[in-house]
Amino acid sequence: MRQERVEEYLGAIYRLRVDGETPVPLSQLTGYFDFSPVSVHEMVLKLDAEGWVAYHPYRGVTLTEAGEEVALALLRRHRLWERFLTDILELPWDAAHEIAGGLEHVATEQVTERLAAFLGSPQACPHGGPIPPQARSREELCLRSVPVGAEARVSRIAPETPERLRLAADWLLTPGRDLRVVAQIDDATEVLVADENAGAARPIVVPSEHAQAIWLELM
Amino acid sequence: MRQERVEEYLGAIYRLRVDGETPVPLSQLTGYFDFSPVSVHEMVLKLDAEGWVAYHPYRGVTLTEAGEEVALALLRRHRLWERFLTDILELPWDAAHEIAGGLEHVATEQVTERLAAFLGSPQACPHGGPIPPQARSREELCLRSVPVGAEARVSRIAPETPERLRLAADWLLTPGRDLRVVAQIDDATEVLVADENAGAARPIVVPSEHAQAIWLELM
DNA sequence: GAAGTTTATAAGGCACACCTTATAAAACGG
DNA sequence: CCGTTTTATAAGGTGTGCCTTATAAACTTC
Numbered sequence: 391m392r393q394e395r396v397e398e399y400l401g402a403i404y405r406l407r408v409d410g411e412t413p414v415p416l417s418q419l420t421g422y423f424d425f426s427p428v429s430v431h432e433m434v435l436k437l438d439a440e441g442w443v444a445y446h447p448y449r450g451v452t453l454t455e456a457g458e459e460v461a462l463a464l465l466r467r468h469r470l471w472e473r474f475l476t477d478i479l480e481l482p483w484d485a486a487h488e489i490a491g492g493l494e495h496v497a498t499e500q501v502t503e504r505l506a507a508f509l510g511s512p513q514a515c516p517h518g519g520p521i522p523p524q525a526r527s528r529e530e531l532c533l534r535s536v537p538v539g540a541e542a543r544v545s546r547i548a549p550e551t552p553e554r555l556r557l558a559a560d561w562l563l564t565p566g567r568d569l570r571v572v573a574q575i576d577d578a579t580e581v582l583v584a585d586e587n588a589g590a591a592r593p594i595v596v597p598s599e600h601a602q603a604i605w606l607e608l609m
Numbered sequence: 610m611r612q613e614r615v616e617e618y619l620g621a622i623y624r625l626r627v628d629g630e631t632p633v634p635l636s637q638l639t640g641y642f643d644f645s646p647v648s649v650h651e652m653v654l655k656l657d658a659e660g661w662v663a664y665h666p667y668r669g670v671t672l673t674e675a676g677e678e679v680a681l682a683l684l685r686r687h688r689l690w691e692r693f694l695t696d697i698l699e700l701p702w703d704a705a706h707e708i709a710g711g712l713e714h715v716a717t718e719q720v721t722e723r724l725a726a727f728l729g730s731p732q733a734c735p736h737g738g739p740i741p742p743q744a745r746s747r748e749e750l751c752l753r754s755v756p757v758g759a760e761a762r763v764s765r766i767a768p769e770t771p772e773r774l775r776l777a778a779d780w781l782l783t784p785g786r787d788l789r790v791v792a793q794i795d796d797a798t799e800v801l802v803a804d805e806n807a808g809a810a811r812p813i814v815v816p817s818e819h820a821q822a823i824w825l826e827l828m
Numbered sequence: 829g830a831a832g833t834t835t836a837t838a839a840g841g842c843a844c845a846c847c848t849t850a851t852a853a854a855a856c857g858g
Numbered sequence: 859c860c861g862t863t864t865t866a867t868a869a870g871g872t873g874t875g876c877c878t879t880a881t882a883a884a885c886t887t888c
Contacts, residue, residue, distance in 0.1 A: 492715035
């Protein structure tokens with residue numbers, strides 16, 4: 391298997407999982423990559439055979455220790471490049487995510503560590519994801535489960551997809567932003583986002599698909 | 610054809626050619642990539658069919674205008690990344706060259722231009738190669754053809770291979786260094802390289818294979 | 829111009845990571 | 859518990875870019 395492909399799969403599994411225990415269903419991977427279920431299944435069998443993941447039929451995959459190590463290293467590279475691209479080259483959020491997706495496979499250990507040092511060893515990527523090695527510490531809640539009326543601060547977007555990052559930027563739902571949940575309706579969440587420029591708060595309706603991927607800390 | 614492969618070939622042809630006229634023999638490409646002659650021939654036919662190169666049987670390939678444009682853009686990205694890796698991340702010369710070989714395929718136009726701006730629009734890569742768009746202006750001479758006794762300053766290493774870059778670094782034959790040619794022997798050139806640290810000049814014997822790839826300006 | 833060296837081309841193969849179609853088995857929901 | 863939905867697996871296929879072996883054609887050199 392090509393190293394790059396292995397890394398992509400392990401990274402995807404890491405990003406999609408809720409914890410280290412619960413297996414990630416193959417259907418999720420299918421959606422993440424937009425590959426056919428058969429292709430994903432095939433690849434997962436190979437990854438299992440080589441010890442990167444544990445495959446639990448009809449339930450999904452979990453990362454082995456080796457697999458998690460690779461995923462964390464990849465994520466670290468990804469997020470450091472994102473910081474470089476947004477902080478130093480001043481690229482927009484979502485573009486940075488895409489470019490970092492390519493750069494993450496190239497950098498060696500040495501390059502990564504020097505990059506980290508140059509950036510001042512940042513602790514989080516521009517979407518608020520922690521840069522490994524470092525565990526998630528704060529109490530997070532996804533937008534979908536914030537009680538109506540509560541005020542909260544956006545902490546991160548995860549899982550991150552290019553489209554979601556673009557939308558989040560449009561909605562001003564970026565890490566650090568404050569908001570109040572106005573209503574939890576049928577299959578969407580309505581929020582008011584503080585907007586210094588506009589002077590007033592902006593009302594936004596976030597489909598639950600995305601509301602489940604926007605994480606906040608209560609204030 | 611995969612874009613990356615196309616770029617690699619076009620870049621190689623650009624680096625290997627002596628001028629825009631003389632075709633680069635396929636045997637040179639075979640050596641550059643360490644691929645079989647048949648594979649290179651096959652690929653060259655495809656590149657010709659798609660208008661990236663002009664293939665002259667029994668003579669070699671030249672870049673078309675489209676091909677040259679791609680090659681120049683690639684080289685620009687490559688050399689800018691090299692500068693970033695050596696200047697900002699302080700990587701050694703040869704490591705930078707290798708890593709840049711991966712990064713050059715990832716960066717978009719936007720990233721490249723912001724990187725250039727961040728680096729202060731440098732005019733040359735760490736091995737002295739000009740960063741396109743910008744023509745070679747100085748009067749250059751390869752080490753092999755410098756007359757005995759002449760003093761000269763290293764301006765660039767080209768074509769660059771990882772091994773050659775490593776050797777050049779060992780020999781202190783890096784852009785900016787001053788030297789005097791002591792002898793042009795059988796199939797090597799003997800030089801004295803100024804070395805501030807050692808206090809005295811270091812005598813070096815450079816095989817003609819490499820002496821043909823180290824470029825200088827007479828002083 | 830014959831000998832030797834390069835270069836071209838034909839023919840067949842391989843690994844990788846995707847694909848589709850189709851069937852079978854397990855899991856889940858009323 | 860039965861039907862629906864999800865998941866697994868078999869079988870066969872595709873394109874890319876490499877490979878080897880072998881033959882043929884063109885250049886080069888003496």
